[in-house]
Amino acid sequence: PPAHSHSDWIGPPDKHSNLRPVIFYVPPEESPLERRLREARQEAQACNQRFWARHNCAFRQEKEEFIYSRLKAKGLEMRDGTGQKATLNAEEMADFYKDFLSKNFRKHMQYNRDWYKRNFTITFLMGQVALVRALRWLRWKKKNLE
Amino acid sequence: GLFVWRLKGAGTRHLPCHLLHLCRAPKGRLITFQYFNFLKRMYVTQYNKDLSQRAKPKADPVVSPFHELLDQEKKVIHKISPVSPVHQPWPETSRRNELRHVKSPAESEASAAAVRAEPREDRQWKEMKLRLDELPGILARLSKIKLTALVVSTASAGFAMAPVPFDLPCFLLASLGTGLASCAANSINQFFEVPFDSNMNRTKNRPLVRGQISPLLAVCFAASCGVPGIALLTLGVNPLTGALGAFNIFLYTCCYTPMKRMSIANTWVGAVVGAIPPVMGWTAATGSLDAGALLLGGILYSWQFPHFNALSWGLREDYSRGGYCMMSVTHPGLCRRVALRHCLALIGLSVVAPVLDVTTWTFPVISLPINLYISYLGFRFYRDADRSSSRKLFFCSLWHLPMLLLVMFTCKKSVLDKEDKGDLLGKGESHGRAMEMRLP
Numbered sequence: 093p094p095a096h097s098h099s100d101w102i103g104p105p106d107k108h109s110n111l112r113p114v115i116f117y118v119p120p121e122e123s124p125l126e127r128r129l130r131e132a133r134q135e136a137q138a139c140n141q142r143f144w145a146r147h148n149c150a151f152r153q154e155k156e157e158f159i160y161s162r163l164k165a166k167g168l169e170m171r172d173g174t175g176q177k178a179t180l181n182a183e184e185m186a187d188f189y190k191d192f193l194s195k196n197f198r199k200h201m202q203y204n205r206d207w208y209k210r211n212f213t214i215t216f217l218m219g220q221v222a223l224v225r226a227l228r229w230l231r232w233k234k235k236n237l238e
Numbered sequence: 239g240l241f242v243w244r245l246k247g248a249g250t251r252h253l254p255c256h257l258l259h260l261c262r263a264p265k266g267r268l269i270t271f272q273y274f275n276f277l278k279r280m281y282v283t284q285y286n287k288d289l290s291q292r293a294k295p296k297a298d299p300v301v302s303p304f305h306e307l308l309d310q311e312k313k314v315i316h317k318i319s320p321v322s323p324v325h326q327p328w329p330e331t332s333r334r335n336e337l338r339h340v341k342s343p344a345e346s347e348a349s350a351a352a353v354r355a356e357p358r359e360d361r362q363w364k365e366m367k368l369r370l371d372e373l374p375g376i377l378a379r380l381s382k383i384k385l386t387a388l389v390v391s392t393a394s395a396g397f398a399m400a401p402v403p404f405d406l407p408c409f410l411l412a413s414l415g416t417g418l419a420s421c422a423a424n425s426i427n428q429f430f431e432v433p434f435d436s437n438m439n440r441t442k443n444r445p446l447v448r449g450q451i452s453p454l455l456a457v458c459f460a461a462s463c464g465v466p467g468i469a470l471l472t473l474g475v476n477p478l479t480g481a482l483g484a485f486n487i488f489l490y491t492c493c494y495t496p497m498k499r500m501s502i503a504n505t506w507v508g509a510v511v512g513a514i515p516p517v518m519g520w521t522a523a524t525g526s527l528d529a530g531a532l533l534l535g536g537i538l539y540s541w542q543f544p545h546f547n548a549l550s551w552g553l554r555e556d557y558s559r560g561g562y563c564m565m566s567v568t569h570p571g572l573c574r575r576v577a578l579r580h581c582l583a584l585i586g587l588s589v590v591a592p593v594l595d596v597t598t599w600t601f602p603v604i605s606l607p608i609n610l611y612i613s614y615l616g617f618r619f620y621r622d623a624d625r626s627s628s629r630k631l632f633f634c635s636l637w638h639l640p641m642l643l644l645v646m647f648t649c650k651k652s653v654l655d656k657e658d659k660g661d662l663l664g665k666g667e668s669h670g671r672a673m674e675m676r677l678p
Contacts, residue, residue: 100366102449110437112449114366140433148437151559182554182625189558189567200561204499207433211453215429218454 109144113137125224129217136210143203151192158188366449376445380428380456381421381463389420389515395643396519396534399596399650405523411474412522416515418467419483425460426491429453434499438556471522479522486514502565505546505576513539530596537587537642543580544616545635547573551619551628574620577631581616584642585609591646601649605642612638 101115114137116130159180393416397409428435428446432453435441445451464487472480490511497504513535520531550557550566551573557564565573588605591597615634619627 097365100449101363102366103363104361105436105442110442111433112436112447114449115363144433144437148559183623186554186567186570189554190570193558193561193563193567196561197563200499203561204496208430208496211430211432215453215457218452222454 106141106145108148109141110148111137111140111144113141123224125217126221129214129221132210132214132217136207136214139206139210147196147199154192155185155188158185364449366452368451368455372450376450377459380425380445380451380459382424382428383421385424386417386420390417391640392512392538392643393515393519393522395647396516396531397523398519398647399516399530399534400520400523401530401595401651402523408475408522411470412479412519415467415471415475415479415483416518418463418470419487420515422460422464422467423487423490425456425463426487427495429456429460430491430495434560434562437560438553440553440556471518475522476525478525478527479518482514482518482521486511486518489514498562498564500563502563502568502572504563505543505565508546509539509542512542529594533587533590533594533596537584538639540580540583540587541635541639541642544577544612544619544631545639547577548619548628548631548635551623552625570623574623578613578616578620581609581613585613588642592651595651597646597649598651601646604649605645608638608641608645 098117098119100117103113103115105112114133116134118130119126122130162180162184390413394409394413397412398404428444431441432446435444436447441447446453446456468480468484468487471483489507494504494507494511497507516534516538517527517531520534521527524531547566550564554564554567557567565576585602585606588609589602591601592599612631612634615627615631619631621627
């Protein structure tokens, strides 16, 4: 993002986590409240990124392993005669999806609780910051009119 | 300047013609013009992609439209993906019609260009600043406006089927209130689901995911739609409708949305969310919760299952990875059984309609063909359990509901008929009594 910009910038989705990274703008006269908000957002972003990158990579890896083991059981290779990657049909994959979901259930529960808490905190802080800024602007306006 | 060079480096074909304009324009406007063009293209793509949104219950079961994509199937998949996984009470009747109307040759060319431009656009860094000219589009997407429109139409169907003389102001107030409540519920749903939406193909282009709007603004928008919406229903229509609206918002945002990640029971909760709007329409007209209201709610409730279960069949991978507990992933047999069961229930409910004096006896007769057809597709889905049968069932459900409601309305038992019958009976009785008095 350009150096002169005064706002946050959001980028393309990350390859592993599919989340869009945000580069936060740090204003020169950042109040403690604004700093708390920015840090909360940065922390949430880092936490989300860690979770989803790890989770998605695990999914991809386990999926590959599953396909490999199933193909081996059927006596096929990973790539058939024409060099195309062999895949299993949706019904066979269904077992994997079910298994993966139940294995990661507890992990998701914890993540959900964590995410909801963070989301509410961040939004509440945003509200506070917006309120403070609005009051400051009103005071400035009043001063200008006098 | 820097920004322009960066884009040129990306080598997009579309840029050169715009760059000329950019260079001529004053420096301050450089970025906005660029964005405006991208946004235009984005909007066109979005519009085409959004066409297949599923009706979502106020909250949307989101339902979800999400799936394993192959490039050739991209176009068709778009139809399925926009749907929210949530059971949304909103029927998606006009979606496909809209798609047909919209795809004029000029637009399809623009959309093709837009589709090419979109992925490129997606790979760029964007300033997180709220642009007022984009705001209507963003809010429309945030509130899932198409789904909301479908929800409002089910509520209107409920209103129309109520056995009272048609009251236009009440109808308009009820529709507006329901629409606002639906916008609020959908916005809160998107607010809760940002990281999950980013990971699913169907929902990864939502405004909050893309950072086009801040979470605070989304919540404020939801509040500014929900509070007036419910107030309008409570004060302008009647308290019962308002209470149902508020309850539905609560059910969608606080029960359905979190439950999607906890247990497969979310599907049933979502079906209730979908069933409430027509009940609201009925209570708006009559002021009370009659058997007819519950019947209409029951029809919408049963419809949600073939609709959602068929949709979720193609999205199993995304659901599994995203951590969503859906029947199609964990209990596939149950998923198909329930879908078939409820297709058959629709036939049963259509027969109950004349018994409750909601419609005449022509209704079960005329609706039998479409109900049998969807039941047949439900049976095929149950037996075959593959992608093609699930898609057929899903697309059938999209036109089945509006057609059923339309037939129901045309077979509605006229209020006058009932009054006449009452009069005749009264006259007959008094006549009989008069005869009796003379006899002895």
